[in-house]
Amino acid sequence: MKLVVPLILTFCILFSSATLAGVNYRVDLTDSQHHLAELVVEFPKSDSKALTVNLPVWRTGKYQVLPLADGIRFFSANDQDGKPLEVTRTASGEWSIALTKPSAVTVTYQLYANQLGQRVGHIDATHAFLDASGSMIYSPEFRDLEVSVELSVPENWKSYSGMEPGETAHSFVGRNYDQLVDSPIETGLSHHKTFSSNGLDYELVIWGEGNYDVEQMVTDLTKLSGQAEAIWDGYPFERYVYMVHATSGASGATEHLNSTVIQRPRFSYREREDYLGFIKTASHEFIHTWNVKAYRPQGLVPYNYQDENMSELLWIAEGSTSYFQSQLLLRAGVITAKEFLDDLAKRIARNEKTPGREVQSVSEASENKWASTGGDYAINHSANIYSEGFLTSLALDFQLLDDTELDHSYRDVHRLLYKNHKIPAGYTVSDVKAILSQLTGESYEQWWQTHVNSPLILDFQALLKQAGLMISYGEDSKLQAYAGMKISHNSLILSEVLRDGPAWNAGIVLGDEIVAINGLKVTAKGFKARLNDFQPGAEIKVSLFSDDRLKEVTLKLGEQQSGKLKLVSVKKPKRSQKAFFKAWSGVDWPFDKHGELKSDS
Numbered sequence: 117m118k119l120v121v122p123l124i125l126t127f128c129i130l131f132s133s134a135t136l137a138g139v140n141y142r143v144d145l146t147d148s149q150h151h152l153a154e155l156v157v158e159f160p161k162s163d164s165k166a167l168t169v170n171l172p173v174w175r176t177g178k179y180q181v182l183p184l185a186d187g188i189r190f191f192s193a194n195d196q197d198g199k200p201l202e203v204t205r206t207a208s209g210e211w212s213i214a215l216t217k218p219s220a221v222t223v224t225y226q227l228y229a230n231q232l233g234q235r236v237g238h239i240d241a242t243h244a245f246l247d248a249s250g251s252m253i254y255s256p257e258f259r260d261l262e263v264s265v266e267l268s269v270p271e272n273w274k275s276y277s278g279m280e281p282g283e284t285a286h287s288f289v290g291r292n293y294d295q296l297v298d299s300p301i302e303t304g305l306s307h308h309k310t311f312s313s314n315g316l317d318y319e320l321v322i323w324g325e326g327n328y329d330v331e332q333m334v335t336d337l338t339k340l341s342g343q344a345e346a347i348w349d350g351y352p353f354e355r356y357v358y359m360v361h362a363t364s365g366a367s368g369a370t371e372h373l374n375s376t377v378i379q380r381p382r383f384s385y386r387e388r389e390d391y392l393g394f395i396k397t398a399s400h401e402f403i404h405t406w407n408v409k410a411y412r413p414q415g416l417v418p419y420n421y422q423d424e425n426m427s428e429l430l431w432i433a434e435g436s437t438s439y440f441q442s443q444l445l446l447r448a449g450v451i452t453a454k455e456f457l458d459d460l461a462k463r464i465a466r467n468e469k470t471p472g473r474e475v476q477s478v479s480e481a482s483e484n485k486w487a488s489t490g491g492d493y494a495i496n497h498s499a500n501i502y503s504e505g506f507l508t509s510l511a512l513d514f515q516l517l518d519d520t521e522l523d524h525s526y527r528d529v530h531r532l533l534y535k536n537h538k539i540p541a542g543y544t545v546s547d548v549k550a551i552l553s554q555l556t557g558e559s560y561e562q563w564w565q566t567h568v569n570s571p572l573i574l575d576f577q578a579l580l581k582q583a584g585l586m587i588s589y590g591e592d593s594k595l596q597a598y599a600g601m602k603i604s605h606n607s608l609i610l611s612e613v614l615r616d617g618p619a620w621n622a623g624i625v626l627g628d629e630i631v632a633i634n635g636l637k638v639t640a641k642g643f644k645a646r647l648n649d650f651q652p653g654a655e656i657k658v659s660l661f662s663d664d665r666l667k668e669v670t671l672k673l674g675e676q677q678s679g680k681l682k683l684v685s686v687k688k689p690k691r692s693q694k695a696f697f698k699a700w701s702g703v704d705w706p707f708d709k710h711g712e713l714k715s716d717s
């Protein structure tokens with residue numbers, strides 16, 4: 117394979133585009149400060165009456181139709197003799213190019229890319245991040261052909277991608293459009309480090325200044341990358357690129373074939389809490405290299421870039437990835453057992469404050485993902501493929517460990533999905549159920565019905581007891597007043613009113629602005645403390661603006677435990693519980709004989 121690439125490139129340069137074997141992209145980024153690029157895309161000879169070309173309407177990893185084609189202007193097409201061709205826009209992401217005779221086609225257009233946080237394309241004076249789904253058109257007719265990308269960039273820029281390098285420092289070659297669209301290009305001024313782990317090559321590319329410690333990142337990414345064998349037999353790549361954007365605010369991350377892009381505000385790397393956010397995200401995206409990129413639900417195989425890709429299994433794609441992210445970091449020694457348990461505790465606490473968990477199953481949430489808009493409606497009426505998907509994975513892991521006397525776990529399910537259902541196959545619900553039966557010798561039909569197809573209601577105390585853990589709010593915890601509403605940061609405007617909670621039952625709704633409690637002015641800063649002045653069960657008068665109208669309502673306070681939900685050791689843990697903890701987490705029992713976390717945990 118290695119020899120073919122330069123031959124094709126030479127071929128393309130020597131002969132006219134009429135004899136092209138693949139699709140070539142030339143991207144001129146020399147006017148980058150205004151977020152603009154000029155693109156030339158050369159398609160090989162087509163015998164069709166019209167060549168259809170597309171820009172995707174979504175990008176993989178974000179299950180949402182996006183207006184990606186808005187950045188395209190001056191779209192034109194020429195045949196192989198340089199004659200202009202008639203172009204008709206047939207959809208927001210589709211153009212039809214009329215051909216009077218068989219010909220190669222060259223398309224040119226200007227691209228405006230200024231969507232850093234969407235991770236579909238961002239061009240400025242210091243770099244360009246190009247995800248082909250937001251920048252490079254394709255033709256369904258030629259989707260499977262090899263591609264080459266040649267960039268023209270300002271002086272001193274360096275270019276990186278998961279794709280193989282081409283002939284020059286700023287060129288890349290790929291097997292087809294699917295590889296191109298899943299191998300974003302980062303070009304610009306950046307820090308670059310290489311490292312190896314388990315004999316494989318890794319790169320870390322960081323764009324943007326910030327308070328990160330490159331050496332710490334390399335050390336921890338090396339440990340993390342070496343842990344994959346705790347789940348899968350083998351790696352789906354030979355080289356992997358971690359791209360990091362230290363931003364002025366954008367935050368998030370996207371998985372790709374053998375690379376990822378992780379964005380965090382530039383000063384959100386140094387404090388341990390911030391760093392944990394970074395390294396957990398890195399772990400999440402790295403796990404996606406298997407779970408989604410190497411095997412994924414049938415509804416997403418092959419990717420349909422022009423439409424929604426429905427699946428009832430997105431909770432496995434996302435929730436299981438979130439589930440394994442801290443496990444791998446714990447096994448790798450990057451995070452402590454305390455940090456691991458704190459992460460789980462936070463997720464359980466959040467689930468308990470998400471009334472939507474009682475409304476929607478994770479399979480419904482998966483199917484609704486393309487329509488979901490989040491916010492208040494999500495918390496009160498929806499499950500989440502990430503957070504509830506995580507807890508479904510936890511429940512399944514514990515069930516498997518229990519059913520097999522610790523011989524098998526949820527990791528084995530993913531090991532077998534990778535082994536037996538690699539792309540271009542896609543796995544189905546029946547495939548997953550078959551794996552569960554294969555591992556345990558038992559039917560998981562009933563389990564699936566109650567945990568996947570019905571809203572997930574878990575008895576966490578009973579579940580965690582198996583691993584010698586229990587929920588605690590601390591010895592000083594007492595019952596305190598609970599209102600079931602949350603204000604946004606610096607204002608008294610409500611950002612959350614939990615369904616069937618005290619505020620909800622008093623007729624208070626999202627967006628209401630609280631002004632007084634029992635006739636006295638209240639401030640955003642003092643809001644929480646003020647509520648805590650009352651006993652559970654007390655009735656208070658709340659004055660508020662609702663849709664500009666001043667109202668007073670009576671709210672009967674409920675009760676909740678004070679303090680944070682924590683996971684601690686049960687009293688007198690048994691040997692079997694410690695063994696369960698080890699089989700589940702991969703590390704030894706972390707508590708000492710007094711039930712305190714050991715100092716190195």
Ligand SMILES: [Zn+2]
Nearest residue numbers: 400404434437
């Ligand atoms: Zn994800």
